[in-house]
Amino acid sequence: MALQVNDYVLKVDVKGLEEGKDYFYCFAVGPSRSPIGRFRVPRGAGARVDRLRYAVMSCSNWGWGYFNVYEAAARYDLDFWMHVGDFLYENGQDVYPSPAQAVRFAPPPLGLQPPHEAITLEDYRARHALYRQDPGLQSLSASAALIAIWDDHEIANNPWTGGALNHNPGEGEWEDRKVNAIRAYHEWMPTRAEPLAPPVGPKFFRSFVFGDLARLLVLETRLVNRTNGEADPFPLEDDDGDGDPSNETPFGSLAVRVRELLQGVAPRDWEQTPGVLEGAERLRKAFTNYSEDENKLLLGEEQLAWLRSNVEGMQQEGTRWLIVGQQLVMFDMFQDFDAVLDGSAAPAGMRPERRRELRDLLQNVTGWGCTNRASCTSQRRTYMGVDPTAYKAEELGKEQEVTDEDREVARLFYALSKFEIPSSFDSWQGYAVERQR
Numbered sequence: 001m002a003l004q005v006n007d008y009v010l011k012v013d014v015k016g017l018e019e020g021k022d023y024f025y026c027f028a029v030g031p032s033r034s035p036i037g038r039f040r041v042p043r044g045a046g047a048r049v050d051r052l053r054y055a056v057m058s059c060s061n062w063g064w065g066y067f068n069v070y071e072a073a074a075r076y077d078l079d080f081w082m083h084v085g086d087f088l089y090e091n092g093q094d095v096y097p098s099p100a101q102a103v104r105f106a107p108p109p110l111g112l113q114p115p116h117e118a119i120t121l122e123d124y125r126a127r128h129a130l131y132r133q134d135p136g137l138q139s140l141s142a143s144a145a146l147i148a149i150w151d152d153h154e155i156a157n158n159p160w161t162g163g164a165l166n167h168n169p170g171e172g173e174w175e176d177r178k179v180n181a182i183r184a185y186h187e188w189m190p191t192r193a194e195p196l197a198p199p200v201g202p203k204f205f206r207s208f209v210f211g212d213l214a215r216l217l218v219l220e221t222r223l224v225n226r227t228n229g230e231a232d233p234f235p236l237e238d239d240d241g242d243g244d245p246s247n248e249t250p251f252g253s254l255a256v257r258v259r260e261l262l263q264g265v266a267p268r269d270w271e272q273t274p275g276v277l278e279g280a281e282r283l284r285k286a287f288t289n290y291s292e293d294e295n296k297l298l299l300g301e302e303q304l305a306w307l308r309s310n311v312e313g314m315q316q317e318g319t320r321w322l323i324v325g326q327q328l329v330m331f332d333m334f335q336d337f338d339a340v341l342d343g344s345a346a347p348a349g350m351r352p353e354r355r356r357e358l359r360d361l362l363q364n365v366t367g368w369g370c371t372n373r374a375s376c377t378s379q380r381r382t383y384m385g386v387d388p389t390a391y392k393a394e395e396l397g398k399e400q401e402v403t404d405e406d407r408e409v410a411r412l413f414y415a416l417s418k419f420e421i422p423s424s425f426d427s428w429q430g431y432a433v434e435r436q437r
Contacts, residue, residue, distance in 0.1 A: 007125045009187045019043045037142040040079050042210045045317055049211030055081040055140075058151070058327075061089045062112060062131060063102040065390045070136030078144035079210070085151020085222075085327040087189070088131050090124075090166070090181075092117040101391045119171050124184035132188070148189050149204060149218050151327040155181040158426055160228040178223065205303050207310055215314045217307060219326035225300030233290030233425075234283065254423065257283055258415050259408075267366055267414060280419035287422050291432040298328070298431050329427040330435065337362055337417040357384045365402055365410035 010027065017023060020043045027034040043049050055073040060083075073081060089096070093105050093112040105112055113130040114123050131137065140146075152159050155178055157166035163174045171177065186193040193204075203224065208216040234253040261279040262270065270276050290296075299307065314322060340355075341362055361383040383402060385395035416423050428435040 007129075007184070007187050011190070013192060017041045019047065035138075035142055039145040042079065042208065044211065045209045045319075047211040049213035052210050052214055052321075053077060053079050056325075057081065057083045059086040059153075060131070061086070061096070061153075062134075063089075063093065063097045063105050065103040067134050067136040070134070070140040072136075074136070074139040074143040080145045080147055080208075081140060082216075082325050083146065083148045084325055085149060086153040087148060087150070088127050089153040090118040090127070090156055091153075097391070101389075103390045117166075117171075119177055119180070121180040121184060124181050125187070128184055128188035146190050147208065147216070147218065147325065148191070149220060149325060149327065150182075150185060150222060152222055154185055155223065159222055160226045161223070162228065182223070203302075205306060209319075212317070212319055214321040214323055215310065215319050216323045216325055217310055219299065219307070219324065220303065221298040221327055225297050225303065227295065227297050233286045254283070254421070255412055258412055258421070262411070262415055267411065267418075270415070270418065277419075280415075280421065284419065284421050290425075291422070291430050294433050296431050296433065298428070298434055304434070304437060329424065329429070332422065332429050333424050333427070334420055334422070335413065335417045337366075337414050357386060360384065361386060362410065362414070365406050366414045367407065367411065 014023075019041055022038060022040050024036055024038050026036050053076060055076070055078055057069065057073075060067055093099065093102070093115045095117075097103075097105075099105055113126045116123075118124045118127050152164070156164035158164055159167075159178070167174050167177060185191075191204075204218075204220040206218050208218070210216070232253050234257045261276060261283070265273050265276065311322065340359055364383045382399045385392065385398050385400045388396055413423075415421070422429055424430060
């Protein structure tokens, strides 16, 4: 029964279903009937299965645009669909996206609900309810079963066991906010967790079997065991005197260090300027020490042992595929901008004219080819618009003015590429020891 105490959300856990069959359902309230939904029950271990068709989604931000990919996926005959996190975003309507960038921050019903950052239980409930109004999400939810796991924005940006980057003392106790977010998540998402039973938010890693074809392992890497790495690998001084030198994100502090290292030096002179290569090596070593700290955890011992036992089990059963559903990029991320600039490489499949546009953009924005400040300031300061984001759609393919902010950001990323300094602290790249295990 749906009651006010669980936000009037109704869940039915149906028993006795037959493997491999499609089932159809609808909900009724008085004379009203919902659209008809469908789901397919997977076959159990050992049963012959020749094909598995599924869709994977992530990072669904209401303000940035309509969820057209949900509508597109609903047209396929899916065995299931999976959302690997950021099913919604906690931000208020003034942040990511800003009002100028937003596609649907119009007045209700399309306006963000609540308009402020989600913190309380009612806030998170209202945000879930808003997202469920999206027609594409409704279509996909009715077309196949959903397997979901949270990432960070269902709660707050970059959380760990003791807090989150996007949580400050003025927003109350972190544990209270976490409980609010997880309770609303279990109320509104198709999980078997009882949102009222303590502790709210049980161990959420779990497995799904699809006959002899595949086993899907769903990992939890955000709230249960994640450490914050003890310290930022690029610590900053408490310049603003507020007693908290961690106001910058780790990437922000890295950006400060790189800017300090390269200030006033043109990219072509980086390798010849005294101190630059040595400074870059110190930054790279600091990140290596940070990422290879054995105390840094995402999964923890219990989940890692469970993962290992599942792999051993599927090997014994002869299951052909292992699918790991989780939130984070597994591989190291580097961008070889020099290869793009000198024409020796570009992203696979890119058309020749598009390669020229990208090289033109990098040359103009980074100052590549400059030998002194005068030649850098006198160079052509435009580039072809290459950002397909909705709010910049009118600029796509048109000549754009290079701003000082464009130049600074591009030089930063060019430097990270040039000196092979990782910029991903939050992914598996920042947790190298446990990733190797």
